[in-house]
Amino acid sequence: MRVIQVNKFNYLRGGAEKYFLELSSQLETAGYEVAKFCMVDQRNLEDPWSKYWPSNINLETPSLGDRLRAPGRVIYSKRAKHNLMAMIKVFKPDLIHVHNIYHQLSPSILDAARLANVPVIMTLHDYKIICPNYLLLNHGVICEKCLDGNFWHCFRERCFKDSWSQSLLASLEAIYHQHHKTYERGVKLFIAPSHFMADKCEQAGWPKDKLRIIINPVSLLSTVKRQPQNYFLYVGRLSKEKGVDILLKAIAQTNYPLKIAGSGPEENHWRTLAQELGLENQVEFLGQKTPKEVSQLLAGAIAVVIPSIWYENMPFSLLEALAHGCPVVASNIGGLPEIIKIGYNGWLCQPGEVKSLVQALNLAQEADPILMGQQARESVRGYSWDYHLKAIEAIYQEIVGSKV
Secondary structure (H helix, E strand, O other), X not given: OEEEEEOOXXXXXXXXXXXXXXXXXXXXXXXXXXXXXXXXXXXXXXXXXXXXXXXXXXXXXXXXXXXXXHHHHHHOOHHHHHHHXXXXXXXXXXXXXXXXXXXXXXXXXXXXXXXXXXXXXXXXOOOOOOOOOOOOEEOOEXXXXXXXXXXXHHHHHOOOOOOHHHHHHHHHHHHHHHHOOHHHHHOOEEEEOOHXXXXXXXXXXXXXXXXXXXXXXXXXXXXXXXXOOOOEEEEOOOOHHHOHHHHHHHHOOOOOOXXXXXXXXXXXXXXXXXXXXXXXXXXXXXXXXXXXXXXXXXXXXXXXXXXXXXXXXXXXXXXXXXXXXXXXXXXXXXXXXXXXXXXXXXXXXXXXXXXXXXXXXXXXXXXXXXXXXXXXXXXXXXHOHHHHHHHHHHHHHHHHHOOO
């Protein structure tokens, strides 16, 4: 089978890219012919199909040119659509599997696939199809207003990056594709990595028969020897929705060391907060770490902490920690409680509540590390890549077989 995998970035940037890159590799190993369609970026891995990719646009620190191009690119990229249609003619795919396409590529590529009569499935790595700002989060507070289908809420609340202009653009983008039924006509099936994600999509009006739940995969690393030391570990992006400020305030009420591995827009702010809380000798910011370095950190941690204040979907930081035999302390929110069983492979706390997080950290510190490590690994044994690939292949066969 010939499959085009689509994602806006072709380098290890976050969870969506981690999955996109690994799935592409796994499919090739299984005998599929795989091509990628992404945005040009100097950080990308080399790829033989990159000549078809649309040019780079920087939406994080945009130049004047990027600002002028942004509305057309974000709402409906004619260039991305044209380039994908050209690539389809050459590669002749049986199926297109879409991941994160918003803004840099835009949903215009779904029209390219539809016009070429190539079926599309889409993995939902965030809430973008039901929430213009991706997160169902409004200025640090859970918000479900857009589930009623009125995407003007985003602009009225200025909830995308706290910017009137960016919130307006996000609202216009969502409204345009809602009106033109871009997703409805262009995607045969959505894959939700958590039951919570699927439930929210149904609540927003998506039919249940267009949603399929497949939990994210993880490689079981049973050979990694656990040697827990006296520190907690945060691994991931340093952005507001991750709740690291809550974690720092909780750590300030204990004598536990904390290691923070990752980077992001809030890093400098949270470094300052750690200093203000007097945590210079208790908290260590490690910056971005390689997978091997993260494995070493997991081997020594009491537990990984996921103090998110948004509806986490099914983060790899959760699954990989458990696969390493490292229990997890996490917010009782989103897809996290679908995996974490209190006292078995981790502990749950109330999102945004410092006292609740302190209590969970205390329980983790007091637990039997050997037993918790064994139970942590066992809890994700059913989410191996072998299992996941079989589930994905079954969907591919189903969709291609139903192609009109």
